[in-house]
Amino acid sequence: MKANDPVYIAGHRGMVGGAIKRKLETLGYHNIITRSSGSLDLRKQEEVDSFFAAEKPAYVFLAAAKVGGILANNTYRAEFLYDNLMIAANVIHAAWKHGVTKLLFLGSSCIYPRMAPQPIKESFLLTGLLEPTNEPYAIAKIAGIKLCEAYRDQYGCNFISVMPTNLFGIGDNYHPQNAHVLPALIRRFHEAKMNNKPSVTVWGTGTPRREFLFADDLADACVYLMQHYNEREPVNIGKGEDLTIKQLAEHIREVVCYKGEIIFDAGKPDGTPRKLMDVSALRRLGWKHSTSLKEGLVIAYRDFLQQDQLKLHA
Ligand SMILES: NC(=O)C1=CN([C@@H]2O[C@H](COP(=O)(O)OP(=O)(O)OC[C@H]3O[C@@H](n4cnc5c(N)ncnc54)[C@H](OP(=O)(O)O)[C@@H]3O)[C@@H](O)[C@H]2O)C=CC1
Numbered sequence: 001m002k003a004n005d006p007v008y009i010a011g012h013r014g015m016v017g018g019a020i021k022r023k024l025e026t027l028g029y030h031n032i033i034t035r036s037s038g039s040l041d042l043r044k045q046e047e048v049d050s051f052f053a054a055e056k057p058a059y060v061f062l063a064a065a066k067v068g069g070i071l072a073n074n075t076y077r078a079e080f081l082y083d084n085l086m087i088a089a090n091v092i093h094a095a096w097k098h099g100v101t102k103l104l105f106l107g108s109s110c111i112y113p114r115m116a117p118q119p120i121k122e123s124f125l126l127t128g129l130l131e132p133t134n135e136p137y138a139i140a141k142i143a144g145i146k147l148c149e150a151y152r153d154q155y156g157c158n159f160i161s162v163m164p165t166n167l168f169g170i171g172d173n174y175h176p177q178n179a180h181v182l183p184a185l186i187r188r189f190h191e192a193k194m195n196n197k198p199s200v201t202v203w204g205t206g207t208p209r210r211e212f213l214f215a216d217d218l219a220d221a222c223v224y225l226m227q228h229y230n231e232r233e234p235v236n237i238g239k240g241e242d243l244t245i246k247q248l249a250e251h252i253r254e255v256v257c258y259k260g261e262i263i264f265d266a267g268k269p270d271g272t273p274r275k276l277m278d279v280s281a282l283r284r285l286g287w288k289h290s291t292s293l294k295e296g297l298v299i300a301y302r303d304f305l306q307q308d309q310l311k312l313h314a
């Protein structure tokens with residue numbers, strides 16, 4: 001990938017796409033192609049085809065998707081399946097048809113079986129039942145991986161897939177119901193602090209374990225793999241270390257400087273008990289994260305405060 005090659009980032013206004021764009025710009029890439037979902041709906045095959053015919057991207061980062069936390073996944077099951085299937089199918093097919101040199105598809109750690117042995121190796125894909133709360137999203141993401149593999153097998157396309165662990169960072173979604181746990185709790189603890197509430201409720205039992213990677217680290221890994229990885233097998237992207245949701249909530253309470261209690265609502269779903277990534281393949285390829293959870297949380301809280309201020313002045 002050379003500095004003047006046309007690089008399309010699908011989903012550049014999102015947390016991950018935005019981080020990939022920042023990374024590429026820092027590295028001197030100056031021919032970056034972007035479209036918002038308003039100007040190019042990736043669920044529409046003809047629109048996608050015309051876009052690829054006109055813009056002829058050489059490299060594609062596929063970071064556009066319908067994304068959300070456990071409740072959003074479980075509530076909007078139709079959209080999480082339909083939108084993500086259509087986006088993956090349309091973009092990957094157009095990339096083949098219009099001769100894209102290389103494409104990187106973003107999957108997710110939730111594609112692995114709910115009760116997969118830990119840490120989860122890439123080879124565990126399709127060896128067991130999925131977590132029911134995010135089965136539609138996972139099925140669409142698995143279809144994306146299989147599309148990359150099929151176009152590689154049949155047509156020799158250099159399409160690669162990466163499986164990121166749970167992410168957080170700049171430009172995250174802080175919606176109280178639809179967000180992932182980390183941004184949702186930043187908001188809940190902040191609002192409790194501002195309103196002098198005696199306690200904050202955290203969904204589930206607090207016992208599930210999750211791994212959290214800072215989105216700028218993920219972007220760094222994606223660009224690294226775009227430059228150095230050309231194989232068929234998906235690659236896990238994570239840190240290889242996790243913690244319980246209770247421990248995460250305690251870290252966020254500290255960063256936000258909230259002094260009240262934490263209460264657990266076991267009526268809400270826990271989801272997968274654990275999904276710790278085996279990152280040995282990524283390490284062998286020469287990549288390791290650089291941002292600690294604590295450092296990332298401080299940046300994420302600052303990002304939340306900035307988004308909050310922007311809304312107040314909008
Ligand atoms: N966040 C996480 O914890 C994880 C994310 N991932 C994966 O990383 C990728 C990026 O996620 P993230 O950045 O968090 O998600 P965001 O919700 O922040 O961003 C998603 C982007 O996708 C675009 N998009 C959605 N629907 C369409 C559509 N129909 N047509 C065109 N563009 C569309 C949106 O564009 P616009 O803003 O213009 O509407 C948006 O910018 C996804 O593939 C996701 O599955 C994987 C593991 C964990």
Ligand SMILES: C[C@H]1O[C@H](OP(=O)(O)OP(=O)(O)OC[C@H]2O[C@@H](n3cnc4c(=O)[nH]c(N)nc43)[C@H](O)[C@@H]2O)[C@@H](O)[C@@H](O)C1=O
Nearest residue numbers: 069070073108110134179180181184202203204269270271
């Ligand atoms: C990235 C990944 O994200 C999703 O899977 P998930 O890992 O279960 O993600 P989550 O962040 O929503 O929850 C993690 C844990 O945290 C608990 N939890 C506590 N309190 C809140 C809370 O306030 N909000 C949320 N969302 N969860 C909370 C929650 O009950 C659960 O035990 C998938 O949709 C999947 O598709 C996917 O790709």
